[in-house]
Amino acid sequence: MANIERTTDTDDLVLRARADADALGRLYELYYERIFRFCVHRLFSKTIAEDVTSAVFLAVAAKIRDFTGRTEQDFRNWLYAIAANNANAYIRKMSRRNELLQQLTASMTEAADCADEANELDWPTLYMAISRLKPKHQTILTLRFFENLQIQEIAKIINAKESTVRVTLHRILRTLREHLQSVLDGGK
Amino acid sequence: MFENENDFKNLVDQLNIDTEPNDNHRENLCRQTLSAFSRSRQHRISWQTITKLAAAAAVIIVAIGLFLIQRGPNDRVEPPKVPKVSKSPSGLTTVISLKMAYRQGGLQAVEKQCDRAVRILGARLDGISAGQLIRGFNIEKQEREKL
Numbered sequence: 001m002a003n004i005e006r007t008t009d010t011d012d013l014v015l016r017a018r019a020d021a022d023a024l025g026r027l028y029e030l031y032y033e034r035i036f037r038f039c040v041h042r043l044f045s046k047t048i049a050e051d052v053t054s055a056v057f058l059a060v061a062a063k064i065r066d067f068t069g070r071t072e073q074d075f076r077n078w079l080y081a082i083a084a085n086n087a088n089a090y091i092r093k094m095s096r097r098n099e100l101l102q103q104l105t106a107s108m109t110e111a112a113d114c115a116d117e118a119n120e121l122d123w124p125t126l127y128m129a130i131s132r133l134k135p136k137h138q139t140i141l142t143l144r145f146f147e148n149l150q151i152q153e154i155a156k157i158i159n160a161k162e163s164t165v166r167v168t169l170h171r172i173l174r175t176l177r178e179h180l181q182s183v184l185d186g187g188k
Numbered sequence: 189m190f191e192n193e194n195d196f197k198n199l200v201d202q203l204n205i206d207t208e209p210n211d212n213h214r215e216n217l218c219r220q221t222l223s224a225f226s227r228s229r230q231h232r233i234s235w236q237t238i239t240k241l242a243a244a245a246a247v248i249i250v251a252i253g254l255f256l257i258q259r260g261p262n263d264r265v266e267p268p269k270v271p272k273v274s275k276s277p278s279g280l281t282t283v284i285s286l287k288m289a290y291r292q293g294g295l296q297a298v299e300k301q302c303d304r305a306v307r308i309l310g311a312r313l314d315g316i317s318a319g320q321l322i323r324g325f326n327i328e329k330q331e332r333e334k335l
Contacts (some may be wrong), residue, residue, distance in 0.1 A: 017230075021222050037207040046206070050213045057217055061224035121198055123203045145200045145284075173196060177189060 010072040015139075018065050028057060034147070035083050041146040042087040042138060045103050052090055055085045074093065075170045077156045080143065084157065088135040104128055121180075129180040137172045144169060280305035 010030070016023035035056055039049035059082050069075055091097055108123040130138055138157065143149045143157065151169075155162045191212040279285055280301055289297040316324075 022221070022224055024225055025218065025222055032214055033209055035210045038292065040205065040207045046210075054213075054217050057221045059222050061221045062228045065228065066238065081191065121199060121203075123205050126199075126203065127191055143307070145197055169193070173190070176196075180189065 005060075005117040011070065014072055015070065016077045018067065024061065024064060031076070031079055035079060037060060037081050037144060038080065038147055039087060041142045042084075044100060044124075048090065048100065052083070052086050055086045059086070070169055073153075080157045084143075088139065090133055101131070106130070125183055126180065129183045132179045133172060133175060136167065139170050139175065140165060140169060141176070155163070280308070
């Protein structure tokens with residue numbers, strides 16, 4: 001019952017946020033951490049994640065009056081879609097990609113020095129493997145395993161069929177396994 | 189390594205990823221977001237005002253146009269009616285033409301029409317001999333041939 005009431009309150013917040021700055025402020029507080037976390041998982045660097053999170057919320061502020069969704073779920077899907085697009089747009093710029101890879105390599109070296117066990121998988125190594133996937137596949141992987149979203153929600157965010165997401169996810173994991181093996185073998 | 193989705197999920201859960209946000213960034217971004225929201229509102233209001241004014245102007249113009257179309261024919265000054273009378277001299281004296289003139293203006297109109305026919309055709313003698321008629325006819329024929 002309490003859960004239903006909370007959901008209804010947030011739905012109301014979403015409806016009011018189109019005209020009311022306070023409502024938008026409350027939605028910001030509710031979703032800032034999630035979006036920031038998603039950006040860190042997608043972009044590795046916290047500094048870059050801050051920039052992209054800023055771009056996401058500024059886009060939300062500019063576009064929320066045209067947002068047609070009515071529920072919190074609609075708002076969340078919309079927000080993740082904006083975040084995914086911004087993250088992909090960031091990565092698409094080669095100069096930024098190179099900068100990101102440099103940071104990543106430095107982190108991997110540092111992590112390898114600190115690792116207790118030689119075969120332990122760390123975040124920089126996994127991210128290096130993930131970064132070799134297509135940007136859209138990176139988004140699906142992040143939403144599913146780092147943000148713990150359901151297939152149904154991911155399908156809405158990336159505007160695809162559930163069955164497509166399911167099959168794509170299976171292929172992504174297979175490809176990621178190969179990339180990860182390659183990274184662990186020394187980037188061949 | 190991982191074999192399936194559950195394995196990968198467990199692997200991700202074990203990773204130590206720092207996703208703690210910076211409070212300064214959170215607060216600054218909150219201010220920027222609300223500021224952008226109010227700016228977009230003002231921008232939208234100004235556009236809404238312009239759109240409303242344009243719509244109102246269009247409605248007024250259309251209303252005036254419709255009003256003029258509706259009222260126009262009644263206000264128009266009708267030109268004086270011209271009596272429909274045959275204009276060619278030969279047509280002026282036909283029975284039908286004279287009847288029409290009588291219907292429109294009585295005997296006065298018939299007289300006027302006859303006077304007009306006389307003015308156009310010229311005065312003729314009351315009586316004419318066969319010789320004069322043939323001569324006149326021949327003269328007219330020669331003139332036509334010359335032309």
